[in-house]
Amino acid sequence: MQSQLILQNLAESIRLDPVETDFFLSLLQGQKLRRREYLLQAGEVCRYQSFVVSGCLKVSYLDPAGSEHVVKFAPENWWAFDLESFALQSGAFYSIQATEDTEVLKVSRANMDLLLDRVPQFEKFNRLMYQTAYIALQRRVTQNLASKADERYQQFQAKYPGLQNRIAQKDIASYLGVTPEFLSSMRRREMLMHF
């Protein structure tokens, strides 16, 4: 199991001793997804918290009119799950789908409860996770209200360097909140400006 990356990721917020580290690793499950396969479908209960080892996921929802809105991408070293559904074990609002062949390491809700019980450090990890999610969401709201599509495209490129070449244009357009046609014309204008 490819576990270097996830330990590195944990080390950014908490410190574990070798016994705790082994205990944590013993609770992980691996899963491989093919391009387009779903990790979670809206309406299901989100039973796992997943960490992307390789590949990329997209988190999105369908509005009542049936069009998709991408709210987040999760390439390597990102976590992806429906926080609300995982916490309350209620029906998920979001779907999570692989945009390329993807490998994840996941922790079930039951195992996370075990971890929280036995390794107090994970309380902190969890609290930070909620806080970070809230703050990130807040930033996105701010940015969306305050900036135009071309600025949001710049911000997307800064947040996910290199991802623009791995992801379908239509998904990027959806993330930015514009139509694929408009993104296309924005990209053309941007290219022309470099001459």
Next chain:
Amino acid sequence: MQSQLILQNLAESIRLDPVETDFFLSLLQGQKLRRREYLLQAGEVCRYQSFVVSGCLKVSYLDPAGSEHVVKFAPENWWAFDLESFALQSGAFYSIQATEDTEVLKVSRANMDLLLDRVPQFEKFNRLMYQTAYIALQRRVTQNLASKADERYQQFQAKYPGLQNRIAQKDIASYLGVTPEFLSSMRRREMLMHF
């Protein structure tokens, strides 16, 4: 001190015995604000979690271009504070200002820590607060991406019944993310439709 309303509000999520209730009440501070007075200015540390007993507050931020964006109103029976600033004791992103003469009951950060220590129920109250804030924010993002200004106006009216007559049009416009001029023309169209 007008404490009926706040006890009622707590009872919606947790149950306290008489001793705990008295302890909680002993930690509250009252404050009166005149119309236009600030409860919190962006940049300050948010030291209190405030509950509105009467009147109304607005939570807003100034974008780099200097224009105001209202993110939330807090009339009677609502809580208002900058969650991130209160939790981390960092500089606040939002300002909180009274839109009419307002009375609040507030709990300082230090007293909240005391409460969390002595009345375990408040852990739950706090967790629910975070969760609710996250979910509410998520809903707003969803709605803003998925609906037009006139639908958002309907949603505003449903969320804050009667508030449209107490709040300045320009603040409602800012909350909806449109200009006051556009809100004005929307209202006119809406009135004409009723004939």
Next chain:
DNA sequence: CCCAATTCTTAATCTACCTTAAGAGTTTAC
């Protein structure tokens, strides 16, 4: 109570972004 400042409305003009359509390029399925 009055003058100044702020807020609200109306209307004309302007722009970012959408819609529709159609052709070219790329994947997928059998």
Next chain:
DNA sequence: GTAAACTCTTAAGGTAGATTAAGAATTGGG
């Protein structure tokens, strides 16, 4: 390996909402 199904681009025309400006209504300070 080829047809079917997506995806991306270009372009024309349309619309929600911004901007500017100016007058009317309301509010506030002295």
